[in-house]
Amino acid sequence: xxxxxxxxxxxxxxxxxxxxxxxxxxxxxxxxxxxxxxxxxxxxxxxxxxxxxxxxxxxxxxxxxxxxxxxxxxxxxxxxxxxxxxxxxxxxxxxxxxxxxxxxxxxxxxxxxxxxxxxxxxxxxxxxxxxxxxxxxxxxxxxxxxxxxxxxxxxxxxxxxxxxxxxxxxxxxxxxxxxxxxxxxxxxxxxxxxxxxxxxxxxxxxxxxxxxxxxxxxxxxxxxxxxxxxxxxxxxxxxxxxxxxxxxxxxxxxxxxxxxxxxxxxxxxxxxxxxxxxxxxxxxxxxxxxxxxxxxxxxxxxxxxxxxxxxxxxxxxxxxxxxxxxxxxxxxxxxxxxxxxxxxxxxxxxxxxxxxxxxxxxxxxxxxxxxxxxxxxxxxxxxxxxxxxxxxxxxxxxxxxxxxxxxxxxxxxxxxxxxxxxxxxxxxxxxxxxxxxxxxxxxxxxxxxxxxxxxxxxxxxxxxxxxxxxxxxxxxxxxxxxxxxxxxxxxxxxxxxxxxxxxxxxxxxxxxxxxxxxxxxxxxxx
Amino acid sequence: xxxxxxxxxxxxxxxxxxxxxxxxxxxxxxxxxxxxxxxxxxxxxxxxxxxxxxxxxxxxxxxxxxxxxxxxxxxxxxxxxxxxxxxxxxxxxxxxxxxxxxxxxxxxxxxxxxxxxxxxxxxxxxxxxxxxxxxxxxxxxxxxxxxxxxxxxxxxxxxxxxxxxxxxxxxxxxxxxxxxxxxxxxxxxxxxxxxxxxxxxxxxxxxxxxxxxxxxxxxxxxxxxxxxxxxxxxxxxxxxxxxxxxxxxxxxxxxxxxxxxxxxxxxxxxxxxxxxxxxxxxxxxxxxxxxxxxxxxxxxxxxxxxxxxxxxxxxxxxxxxxxxxxxxxxxxxxxxxxxxxxxxxxxxxxxxxxxxxxxxxxxxxxxxxxxxxxxxxxxxxxxxxxxxxxxxxxxxxxxxxxxxxxxxxxxxxxxxxxxxxxxxxxxxxxxxxxxxxxxxxxxxxxxxxx
Ligand SMILES: Cc1ncc(COP(=O)(O)O)c(C=O)c1O
Numbered sequence: 008x009x010x011x012x013x014x015x016x017x018x019x020x021x022x023x024x025x026x027x028x029x030x031x032x033x034x035x036x037x038x039x040x041x042x043x044x045x046x047x048x049x050x051x052x053x054x055x056x057x058x059x060x061x062x063x064x065x066x067x068x069x070x071x072x073x074x075x076x077x078x079x080x081x082x083x084x085x086x087x088x089x090x091x092x093x094x095x096x097x098x099x100x101x102x103x104x105x106x107x108x109x110x111x112x113x114x115x116x117x118x119x120x121x122x123x124x125x126x127x128x129x130x131x132x133x134x135x136x137x138x139x140x141x142x143x144x145x146x147x148x149x150x151x152x153x154x155x156x157x158x159x160x161x162x163x164x165x166x167x168x169x170x171x172x173x174x175x176x177x178x179x180x181x182x183x184x185x186x187x188x189x190x191x192x193x194x195x196x197x198x199x200x201x202x203x204x205x206x207x208x209x210x211x212x213x214x215x216x217x218x219x220x221x222x223x224x225x226x227x228x229x230x231x232x233x234x235x236x237x238x239x240x241x242x243x244x245x246x247x248x249x250x251x252x253x254x255x256x257x258x259x260x261x262x263x264x265x266x267x268x269x270x271x272x273x274x275x276x277x278x279x280x281x282x283x284x285x286x287x288x289x290x291x292x293x294x295x296x297x298x299x300x301x302x303x304x305x306x307x308x309x310x311x312x313x314x315x316x317x318x319x320x321x322x323x324x325x326x327x328x329x330x331x332x333x334x335x336x337x338x339x340x341x342x343x344x345x346x347x348x349x350x351x352x353x354x355x356x357x358x359x360x361x362x363x364x365x366x367x368x369x370x371x372x373x374x375x376x377x378x379x380x381x382x383x384x385x386x387x388x389x390x391x392x393x394x395x396x397x398x399x400x401x402x403x404x405x406x407x408x409x410x411x412x413x414x415x416x417x418x419x420x421x422x423x424x425x426x427x428x429x430x431x432x433x434x435x436x437x438x439x440x441x442x443x444x445x446x447x448x449x450x451x452x453x454x455x456x457x458x459x460x461x462x463x464x465x466x467x468x469x470x471x472x473x474x475x476x477x478x479x480x481x482x483x484x485x486x487x488x489x490x491x492x493x494x495x496x497x498x499x500x501x502x503x504x505x506x507x508x509x510x511x512x513x514x515x516x517x518x519x520x521x522x523x524x525x526x527x528x529x530x531x532x533x
Numbered sequence: 534x535x536x537x538x539x540x541x542x543x544x545x546x547x548x549x550x551x552x553x554x555x556x557x558x559x560x561x562x563x564x565x566x567x568x569x570x571x572x573x574x575x576x577x578x579x580x581x582x583x584x585x586x587x588x589x590x591x592x593x594x595x596x597x598x599x600x601x602x603x604x605x606x607x608x609x610x611x612x613x614x615x616x617x618x619x620x621x622x623x624x625x626x627x628x629x630x631x632x633x634x635x636x637x638x639x640x641x642x643x644x645x646x647x648x649x650x651x652x653x654x655x656x657x658x659x660x661x662x663x664x665x666x667x668x669x670x671x672x673x674x675x676x677x678x679x680x681x682x683x684x685x686x687x688x689x690x691x692x693x694x695x696x697x698x699x700x701x702x703x704x705x706x707x708x709x710x711x712x713x714x715x716x717x718x719x720x721x722x723x724x725x726x727x728x729x730x731x732x733x734x735x736x737x738x739x740x741x742x743x744x745x746x747x748x749x750x751x752x753x754x755x756x757x758x759x760x761x762x763x764x765x766x767x768x769x770x771x772x773x774x775x776x777x778x779x780x781x782x783x784x785x786x787x788x789x790x791x792x793x794x795x796x797x798x799x800x801x802x803x804x805x806x807x808x809x810x811x812x813x814x815x816x817x818x819x820x821x822x823x824x825x826x827x828x829x830x831x832x833x834x835x836x837x838x839x840x841x842x843x844x845x846x847x848x849x850x851x852x853x854x855x856x857x858x859x860x861x862x863x864x865x866x867x868x869x870x871x872x873x874x875x876x877x878x879x880x881x882x883x884x885x886x887x888x889x890x891x892x893x894x895x896x897x898x899x900x901x902x903x904x905x906x907x908x909x910x911x912x913x914x915x916x917x918x919x920x921x922x923x924x925x926x927x928x929x930x931x932x933x934x935x936x937x938x939x940x941x942x943x944x945x946x947x948x949x950x951x952x953x954x955x956x957x958x959x960x961x962x963x964x965x966x967x968x969x970x971x972x973x974x975x976x977x978x979x980x981x982x983x
Contacts, residue, residue, distance in 0.1 A: 080879060082615075100629045309865040312667070392544060393539075414558065416562075470539060508834040511831045521828070
């Protein structure tokens with residue numbers, strides 16, 4: 008029996024901590040926190056604003072009447088509310104976040120500081136161009152780095168995330184094909200592709216034709232060639248692909264699509280594996296988006312914002328959408344209208360109202376400059392090394408469908424073969440990892456293997472962290488196979504030790520409740 | 534390199550575990566011709582201090598909004614953001630988490646998204662809102678595509694006074710989206726009435742109007758809504774200044790079917806155009822046609838309330854080419870900034886903030902109208918209006934900037950080539966403009982026009 012320093016026993020009551028029912032609903036540091044809307048209108052404000060003069064308005068008779076229905080809280084209450092919410096989240100600063108395909112690397116705080124320099128954070132997208140020359144210089148420098156790293160001659164910076172970049176790339180391809188006086192309606196997409204690839208192609212009217220994978224987890228080049236024809240606009244290939252493998256026949260893919268008069272779109276979500284070591288421009292790529300929120304460390308912020316610049320080959324460079332920055336003798340000019348584009352440029356349109364995600368540009372620039380060309384190369388090497396280390400240490404106890412075909416790139420793919428007959432699913436396995444203090448890997452993606460588990464450690468994890476994670480994974484795999492050695496329902500009911508246990512997603516979708524509603528109907532707005 | 538924790542010894546021992554002789558062994562799948570043997574031609578790594586200094590020099594070349602009398606709007610507005618907003622969004626657990634795919638350890642994100650959706654639905658007067666789009670302009674493009682899905686028609690009637698950059702985004706996405714889609718743009722000039730109803734026909738999917746429009750005009754949309762509905766089309770209302778919703782009748786109460794707004798004014802800041810946050814709301818009956826993520830309430834295994842991402846059968850990761858949109862990453866952290874600021878404001882603060890903005894604009898308009906040769910064609914407005922100057926506005930704005938005043942957006946920057954708009958200047962006033970700022974602006978403009 009353990010004792011505290013007054014000699015009193017500190018053992019838990021029978022039944023463990025679960026048996027302690029608190030009066031508040033809180034459990035120590037785990038605080039319950041209701042919705043702000045439950046507080047209602049109190050007359051308290053979290054801001055101090057001067058008294059209005061309340062003169063006659065000039066609203067043309069459309070003044071709002073009645074209640075909006077927003078709650079009222081003071082500043083301390085608001086701060087506590089959101090801090091308590093934050094404590095229910097797992098984050099990369101909390102621990103390893105091996106979410107495959109998402110590149111959850113460390114987010115340097117220098118980036119946050121730089122983005123908040125008033126000269127970047129407190130300027131308006133439409134103030135006179137001569138008053139923001141430093142901003143254009145930063146955008147121009149980012150463009151230079153991205154073009155040099157990828158070996159591509161042009162870049163469109165305005166897309167707001169990866170999927171938006173895909174859209175930008177495909178629109179440029181469409182414009183280039185139209186400029187040749189052709190119409191092509193089909194886009195080839197490997198079955199391992201991320202959902203945004205087919206969704207983007209379909210969004211602008213393309214038919215998606217799925218290309219199967221080989222048993223080595225790569226695009227089946229023969230099958231791809233068989234599908235080529237005069238109506239194929241492009242292939243969309245992720246490289247390294249979503250199985251974490253480099254498409255070793257990439258030059259063959261490029262030749263084949265070019266030979267058929269189409270373009271090579273590369274999904275660059277996995278660029279972290281090759282940055283500084285391989286230039287997509289040397290692989291025959293015509294367009295590739297780069298997720299600055301993956302490779303270049305801008306924070307994911309619980310779902311965004313991102314930034315998805317697209318680099319272009321010579322063939323597509325003329326079609327870069329407005330706006331874009333050009334350097335001249337007396338400073339930079341931002342080309343905002345298609346009519347103002349320099350000779351040879353044929354912008355296909357506009358992706359977004361302003362110039363793109365400036366706040367992400369500054370962060371990514373700080374990150375790139377911090378690493379330099381040598382450091383970025385090291386990033387790719389360490390990312391790939393870490394993933395292979397995980398693969399090497401887990402493939403004997405888990406099942407790695409492509410584990411014997413050679414090294415992986417920046418992420419290691421497992422399937423649920425090793426769980427066969429255990430009653431444990433990929434989802435259960437992932438949820439058990441939550442109890443071990445980790446964010447789970449990506450599950451059930453890519454779709455080409457059964458019960459996928461995609462583990463991407465990134466280069467910002469230390470060997471100690473990887474060793475502890477490997478230990479956790481091996482232990483869970485062993486227990487899953489041995490079947491409930493601790494007599495618990497460790498997998499089926501997991502997670503147990505999180506702010507909430509498994510949530511009922513079916514109920515949520517059956518009768519969606521997407522907002523708070525006042526408890527009694529008579530309180531509703533007039 | 535300070536962000537890379539592996540030591541050379543560890544790298545060696547890890548390679549040994551893997552069974553590789555060198556790191557190059559791990560890149561064997563890369564075609565030999567494409568392997569770079571040395572770093573590309575870019576500067577080498579830099580310490581934190583050097584990076585900060587270097588980028589600080591670039592930042593110092595820009596004229597910041599807070600340092601001068603500032604009246605620039607046209608889709609992005611300078612407002613005061615309470616200090617606690619930026620503090621909270623930098624908490625690690627919010628800043629460095631991912632999209633909440635594992636809801637048990639992402640209730641913080643999910644709950645604020647639920648609160649965000651509730652706030653957006655409330656201020657727009659709509660039934661349901663999603664968990665954000667990239668920004669107002671891309672949201673507008675998505676709204677038009679959604680209207681086409683709902684109505685199975687393919688013509689959009691777009692107001693000529695929709696922010697031209699928004700119209701360009703709609704045009705770009707719809708132009709590429711399908712052969713049959715067409716867009717008709719209505720009248721532009723701010724003082725002439727725009728007749729959108731006459732453009733409605735049996736193939737019209739939607740009417741897109743901005744309110745207040747890009748020139749600042751505020752309109753009662755109820756008649757247009759009736760005509761639109763009578764033609765079987767949807768009314769899409771775009772709001773680029775979300776603060777207006779605190780004082781103006783909600784688009785929902787005027788008959789909107791889809792409301793898209795730029796949420797930048799609340800909590801986000803100027804940031805030179807991004808990241809911003811697109812608000813997207815609609816009627817319940819169109820819920821399943823919405824783009825983007827939705828957060829819904831549910832219960833956990835012990836019956837405790839909790840939140841999850843829901844109705845994902847609309848989304849790209851499940852439906853692939855049949856998804857309602859390709860959006861994946863959205864504007865999560867900017868939703869949080871919006872939600873915190875909105876919670877600080879509350880019902881009373883939000884309405885008061887809107888009132889103060891309107892009064893700032895009325896006071897500014899009164900002062901500017903005194904200037905000889907200056908007219909104000911905008912009759913009803915919220916916090917932005919248009920000036921008609923005796924000479925081209927672009928030159929005036931540059932001259933004002935030289936005097937240290939950022940005096941608005943010349944209409945010619947948004948509508949190049951339309952001579953009838955050359956002398957128009959779009960001017961915004963918000964709660965940050967003091968009496969003194971206004972006086973400096975008026976004095977500077979007087980000198981420039983003299
Ligand atoms: C392979 C792949 N492609 C595309 C995307 C889409 O990128 P984003 O979420 O930035 O739109 C992702 C990100 O989740 C991805 O992993």
